[in-house]
Amino acid sequence: MKQSNICPRFEKAISLLSQRWTALIIYQMVSGPHRFCSLQSSIGISGKVLSERLKDLELKGIIKRDVIPETPVMIEYSLTEKGYALKPVLNEIENWSQSWVEVKSAEE
Amino acid sequence: MKQSNICPRFEKAISLLSQRWTALIIYQMVSGPHRFCSLQSSIGISGKVLSERLKDLELKGIIKRDVIPETPVMIEYSLTEKGYALKPVLNEIENWSQSWVEVKSAEE
């Protein structure tokens, strides 16, 4: 059962961003290119899911993958123009979180 | 393993919006209050998950639940101020989707 009257473009965008980790991966990359292991440790995602997400995001034209033949080999992931265009979305989420999200622990 | 150096407020916001259906539910409600069954049919979510999400969103202060004793009983869900404040996020997603998301079928 899948009948919606919502704009299909919007729905696709939402389903992309509603996938776990996707937004965080893009957020990390807004600040510059990242490598597999740095993403893995900075956002705490498993290697398995990270590689799935990166493949999917590459397929969708949001990120690109570059092999840099250093030693040892280094794979650099960075945002495409399409991916970078998501920055305003992330900025708005950040704004909202600053205004409305509370942190429980006392380290404010 | 969950070690991140990302702002905890932002991370909470992301984890909220990254939950499947949540953004679509909020999006529907931006245009006004909705009932359980109307949400169910308009976004194509199962009753089970919808009731989970609504409870969770109410708990987080994003929506409120009003019982209207009509016939038959009607439950109205609407955004709180905190929930409505997410509108700019959804607008940016909409902007992005208009510029960058393609629809495959020929009904453009």
Added chain:
DNA sequence: ATACTTACTTACATAAAGTAACTGATGTCC
């Protein structure tokens, strides 16, 4: 040859979501 690094993959376990039938409160029809 052995060990070390990065970038993954694979096999298996757990958590989340989908499906469809069912409950409970209220009300209408006959």
Added chain:
DNA sequence: GGACATCAGTTACTTTATGTAAGTAAGTAT
């Protein structure tokens, strides 16, 4: 008053997604 209908869920069961931890492949370095 009994049968039926509606809305708002809930429950039991299946499928899909994610987590965990070990393993693989390519390329040095010793």
